[in-house]
Amino acid sequence: MKIRLGLLGVADSFEIIQSVIIKYPEIICIPIECLTEEDLIKNVSPLLEEVDMWLCTGPITYKIVQEWKGIEAPVFYVTYTGSTLYKTVLQVLYExxxxxxxxxxxxxxxxxxxxxxxxxxxxxxxxxxxxxxxxxxxxxxxxxxxxxxxxxxxxxxxxxxxxxxxxxxxxxxTLPSTMAVEAVLNNILRTYEMLHFKSTQIAVQIIEIDSFVGLIKDTFSTDEIFRIEIKYMEKLLSYTKKVHGSIKSSGFGRYVIFTTRGLLQDITGNFRQIPDIHDFDQASKEAVTCGIGIGQTVYDAEINAGNALLHAKECGKGTWMVCFDDKKIAGPLGKPEQLTYSYISEQLESISQQTSLSVITLNKLKSSLKKLSNDELNANELANYMQITPRSARRILTALEEKGFAQVVAEEKPHTRGRPRKIYKISHF
Structure with missing residues (x-):
């Protein structure tokens, strides 16, 4: 195991930190002097793919890196605590x-x-x-x-x-102490091991294909459907090789692909984009709905993939969703606005029973409120965040209002013609 560690900060701290890093044969250190965001753009951007983790020499550099938001890999910094700090203070007081x-x-x-x-x-x-x-x-x-x-x-x-x-x-x-450097390096090693373990987790994709998408009414036959099915299967076989996985049929139009989390994470951009399936045109992409499940075992991953598929189908054909091992759902992949929520909640189960709204719908609503950082919204805002129609959003808000989980707090007039939009305040979430 070799960790490529990018060391960011000021040169006068490098010597102290590198004198400690040299004791860790697992770490390959790449020092890069950075004082400003311009330095990060110039010196760090070209190395983003060549570094596994990053270490800042102190909190100031770390803040600049966080503000830049250009690094997706884990970023750590050497803390200045204990003897490092009061030693400096005592020196000032004495001198x-x-x-x-x-x-x-x-x-x-x-x-x-x-x-x-x-x-x-x-x-x-x-x-x-x-x-x-x-x-x-x-x-x-x-x-x-x-x-x-x-x-x-x-x-x-x-x-x-x-x-x-x-x-x-x-x-x-203030300069970093040897003890502080050792503490952060040990944290880096533990984090790397955890991420490496995660990347080897089982990933299962349950894919449903609607072979009728794109067909002209009254012009298709059973043979035509079978031919289309074979065509999709060939493309999925090519995709399966790309993720170094295996595929099995699970009934007409449904396939299960087995691979690892790390490989799938790479080709989906950390589960943000739908992977590029070779030769799939736009119509083909719209016909493919997928649930991705992550788990410690094949059984757990397959159960999670099934849950992800149910959530994906709620959002419509062509949707991809992922369910992680902690039961959190994320998606739709490829959409600018993605939601992340857990589908296990006794509180939401209770609200579901009272309102007849599904736990999935309530989870999405809860995630939308979190993204908005607000508990007040109208039907159009809810529709936008949940990727549903305004009519469905109004139905959800009305159902919540009837059972006391939402109340109308204001009305706003639209810029064009139309009835005033009700603004609801959501409670008990």
Whole structure:
């Protein structure tokens, strides 16, 4: 097992971190100096496919990476806690002869408070900035406090440390400790093992094909249907080879493909896109409905695939959904708006029995509310998020209203002609 680890941050921290990484033969380190988002675009983007995981030298670099949102692989950072922090604080207090509340910090306030308590210092820091992530903004933050006389020193990281020194601010640099580096490297190893285990999980696809899609009424025969079925089978055989799987027929128009999670995850873009099945035209794609199931055993994966297929059929022909081993459903694949929800809930079972709405429908509604970050919506918004017609959305909202799970809180007039749209507030979800 070899982990290709991209090391991101400032060069003066690389030496400390690499001196620890060298003790881990499983890790191949790729240091990349990055201070800004522009650095990430220029230096990291070309290496995204060549790196398994990423390690930032500190929290500031980590925040910049998170804000960039260009890395999908797991990203870690070296934490600055305990002795690393209070050692720096004590150095400032000793050399500058000042109080803790005369120092400016940039990081998590509770982290600094805990470090000070460990050092036996009861005074809490007054100036701790944890929201600003731009380097220029942090330099300005520390400098203005010092210039106005509110602080007499700053504790920060590179290159802010360097810039403040040039401006005349007494500045001290925090560097990672060996213990902190070892802790994050062990976490990286555990995460990699877990992901590797996940990639070998069983993946089952249950595919249903509607051979009547695209046929002209009254012009087809049994032989024509059989010919179309053979044609689909040939294409599925080619696709099965692509995922290094095996396929079996499970009745007319239904097929089961067995493969692994890792392979399927790769060709679906982490379960976001419908895989490209060779020679399938648009009509063929619309005829294929698929449920993907992930599990520790073939039995579990097949059960989950069946559940995913039921959810896919609810969304209409040509839909692909996936059910993971934790019973969470995701999809439709290939749609800009995807929902992720669990179909096991005693609360939703209870609401289902009272409203006659299926648990699947209620789960989708719950996921839609989570995506909206709001418990108020109209039928058109619900229809858009659940991929259903406005009429079906109104039926759902009316059913909930009748049983007290929703109430009309406002009405809005449409820009064009038509009746006012009711805005519902959903409760008990």
């Amino acid at each position: 500058q002869k000042i109080e803790v509340d005369e120092i400016s910090f940039d990081s998590n306030a509770s982290m600094w408070e805990q470090a000070l308590q460990e050092a036996g210092i009861k005074t809490k820091p007054r100036f701790v900035e944890s929201e600003i992530i731009s380097l220029e903004g942090l330099v300005q933050y520390h400098f203005e406090l010092w210039k106005s006389g509110q602080t007499k020193a700053a504790i920060t990281g590179h290159p802010i440390h360097h810039e403040l020194r040039l401006l005349g601010v007494p500045t001290y640099r």
